[in-house]
Amino acid sequence: MNTSMNGLAVPDVSVGQRSPEKVKKLKRPGRWASYIMMGLVAVLVIQSVATNPNFGWPIVGEYFASPRVLDGLVNTLQLTFIAMLLGVVLGVILAVMRLSTNPALYGAAGLYIWFFRGTPVFVQLLFWGFISALYPTLALGIPGAEPLFSTDTNSLITPVVAAILGLALNEAAYMAEIVRAGIVSVGKGQTEAAHALGMSNMRTLRRVILPQAMSVIVPPTANNVISMLKTTSLVSVLSFPELLYATQLIYAENFQTIPLLITASIWYLIVTTLMTIGQYYTERHYNKSTRAQGLSIMRRFIELQKRRGTNDAPAR
Amino acid sequence: MTQTPKVMVKATNVWKSFGHNEVLKGINLEVKAGEVTTLLGPSGSGKSTFLRLINHLDTASAGRITVDGDLVGYREHNGALHELRPQSIAKMRSEVGMVFQQFNLFPHMSVLQNIMEAPVGVKKESKARVRERAERLLERVGLADKRNAYPGSLSGGQQQRIAIARALAMEPKLMLFDEPTSALDPELVGEVLDVMHDLASTGMTMIVVTHEMGFAREVADSVVFMDGGVVVESGRPKDVLSNPQEERTQAFLSKVL
Numbered sequence: 238m239n240t241s242m243n244g245l246a247v248p249d250v251s252v253g254q255r256s257p258e259k260v261k262k263l264k265r266p267g268r269w270a271s272y273i274m275m276g277l278v279a280v281l282v283i284q285s286v287a288t289n290p291n292f293g294w295p296i297v298g299e300y301f302a303s304p305r306v307l308d309g310l311v312n313t314l315q316l317t318f319i320a321m322l323l324g325v326v327l328g329v330i331l332a333v334m335r336l337s338t339n340p341a342l343y344g345a346a347g348l349y350i351w352f353f354r355g356t357p358v359f360v361q362l363l364f365w366g367f368i369s370a371l372y373p374t375l376a377l378g379i380p381g382a383e384p385l386f387s388t389d390t391n392s393l394i395t396p397v398v399a400a401i402l403g404l405a406l407n408e409a410a411y412m413a414e415i416v417r418a419g420i421v422s423v424g425k426g427q428t429e430a431a432h433a434l435g436m437s438n439m440r441t442l443r444r445v446i447l448p449q450a451m452s453v454i455v456p457p458t459a460n461n462v463i464s465m466l467k468t469t470s471l472v473s474v475l476s477f478p479e480l481l482y483a484t485q486l487i488y489a490e491n492f493q494t495i496p497l498l499i500t501a502s503i504w505y506l507i508v509t510t511l512m513t514i515g516q517y518y519t520e521r522h523y524n525k526s527t528r529a530q531g532l533s534i535m536r537r538f539i540e541l542q543k544r545r546g547t548n549d550a551p552a553r
Numbered sequence: 554m555t556q557t558p559k560v561m562v563k564a565t566n567v568w569k570s571f572g573h574n575e576v577l578k579g580i581n582l583e584v585k586a587g588e589v590t591t592l593l594g595p596s597g598s599g600k601s602t603f604l605r606l607i608n609h610l611d612t613a614s615a616g617r618i619t620v621d622g623d624l625v626g627y628r629e630h631n632g633a634l635h636e637l638r639p640q641s642i643a644k645m646r647s648e649v650g651m652v653f654q655q656f657n658l659f660p661h662m663s664v665l666q667n668i669m670e671a672p673v674g675v676k677k678e679s680k681a682r683v684r685e686r687a688e689r690l691l692e693r694v695g696l697a698d699k700r701n702a703y704p705g706s707l708s709g710g711q712q713q714r715i716a717i718a719r720a721l722a723m724e725p726k727l728m729l730f731d732e733p734t735s736a737l738d739p740e741l742v743g744e745v746l747d748v749m750h751d752l753a754s755t756g757m758t759m760i761v762v763t764h765e766m767g768f769a770r771e772v773a774d775s776v777v778f779m780d781g782g783v784v785v786e787s788g789r790p791k792d793v794l795s796n797p798q799e800e801r802t803q804a805f806l807s808k809v810l
């Protein structure tokens with residue numbers, strides 16, 4: 238078509254046409270066998286799940302949208318959001334400290350990351366829960382002098398505060414590594430250009446480096462949000478009524494353990510599924526920009542090669 | 554009053570080493586206000602390093618550099634040098650423009666945002682005023698129609714012209730160019746050199762590291778040839794380029810000309 242529009246001779250008729258030959262598809266007997274096998278397994282599982290009365294589906298239905306379960310779900314979502322937000326903010330600060338040339342700063346950040354990544358989050362949550370055994374009262378003021386403010390630890394570190402502290406401080410250690418990877422992914426030339434324009438370190442970070450680091454930071458962060466949603470279930474140990482603990486409170490009364498655990502699981506699945514869909518789109522969005530960046534790196538490389546070439550043979 | 558133009562940049566016995574690698578071994582150099590100086594020299598001779606010392610992107614190991622009479626990076630008090638605070642260094646850098654081989658435009662900002670970022674954010678000038686200046690600069694580098702484009706969609710030559718406009722938007726008293734055309738396809742070199750030529754004719758003080766002998770010959774007021782971390786030879790272009798006195802200069806020029 239293109240060629241005929243230009244009025245040129247068509248060089249190759251077969252281009253763009255399907256070849257007339259019949260192609261025999263390769264036989265894949267193994268594939269068919271696997272279809273049958275998986276189908277059989279699925280039927281067995283579904284049949285057992287549907288007919289085994291111990292699953293208690295009517296009870297699942299009864300509690301699925303009950304106020305206590307929904308309150309727990311809301312608490313879980315809020316806890317995820319707040320812990321993640323604090324984790325990100327603290328993570329950025331830790332990442333910047335880690336990249337600082339000040340030994341006290343990067344040392345402290347390194348120690349923090351080492352500790353919080355090196356101990357289980359469950360243990361950390363227990364520590365926050367039992368913090369009053371460690372420090373029965375909390376006081377603010379100058380050591381040795383009369384404190385400005387003093388309180389009983391248990392009234393300040395309530396279960397929800399312990400939950401937020403435990404989750405956020407742990408998350409910060411992971412976010413710090415993600416943010417650090419993002420920052421170092423931005424070329425040194427960007428910092429130099431910003432500095433050469435008289436921009437301060439802070440301004441360079443805020444206006445030049447972080448916006449570009451986003452494409453490296455956002456996809457794993459989305460992943461961490463999904464992890465965080467599930468990790469909040471550990472907080473049940475602090476008697477904070479998030480989704481899991483809310484259902485535990487119910488089955489403590491009616492002994493319908495399995496149906497209520499199923500109820501919680503279905504809600505976790507629903508939310509993680511929605512988040513995974515969101516993650517797919519954010520990842521696709523940022524992959525686009527990484528792909529463009531990859532191209533420009535390639536172009537630079539080619540340009541550099543060209544330049545090398547002209548340097549070696551400077552005939553002009 | 555004397556008629557001699559004032560000195561914009563003065564380097565006195567400047568040394569720089571990276572670890573055990575002595576890159577600059579006592580550079581002495583004077584650049585007068587309103588003049589264009591080109592730095593020539595083989596790869597690794599320390600040209601970029603020297604340029605970066607002028608706006609304190611790197612710190613000299615020894616020696617002094619002054620820009621417009623002010624010591625770069627330090628304050629002298631009772632015969633001792635005191636390191637300047639970051640704010641003072643940033644202030645000094647905001648008065649010196651720098652153009653890089655790799656352009657280093659901010660890819661997440663439009664052309665106009667690239668140009669306006671520092672005058673608005675660093676010098677705290679009013680947006681309206683900076684915008685007007687940015688438009689004028691874009692006109693001057695011939696890219697007024699690209700004001701809303703992003704760097705990724707521009708050719709290398711266009712990006713470099715934007716980078717020059719971005720530096721000029723700070724109204725610097727000195728412009729440093731580090732091989733501004735070396736990363737460009739040959740057919741794009743001319744448009745960038747034209748902008749630089751035009752800038753030189755407005756009386757801007759410029760230090761240009763380049764391999765473009767045509768530019769050095771036609772535009773520069775002086776040529777400095779560096780090799781092995783020292784200034785081997787310097788003077789007017791027609792003397793240094795056409796009649797080099799030093800053997801190393803002759804050898805280098807015979808290769809690039």
Ligand SMILES: Nc1ncnc2c1ncn2[C@@H]1O[C@H](COP(=O)(O)OP(=O)(O)OP(=O)(O)O)[C@@H](O)[C@H]1O
Pocket residue numbers: 571574576594595596597598599600601602603
């Ligand atoms: N940050 C650094 N750390 C260690 N060594 C460095 C650094 N920057 C430059 N050097 C070294 O200093 C020497 C001079 O480098 P410089 O970039 O100043 O040379 P140049 O004259 O600009 O060369 P070119 O023409 O290749 O740009 C080189 O040997 C280089 O390896």
Ligand SMILES: [Mg+2]
Pocket residue numbers: 600601602731732
């Ligand atoms: Mg160089």
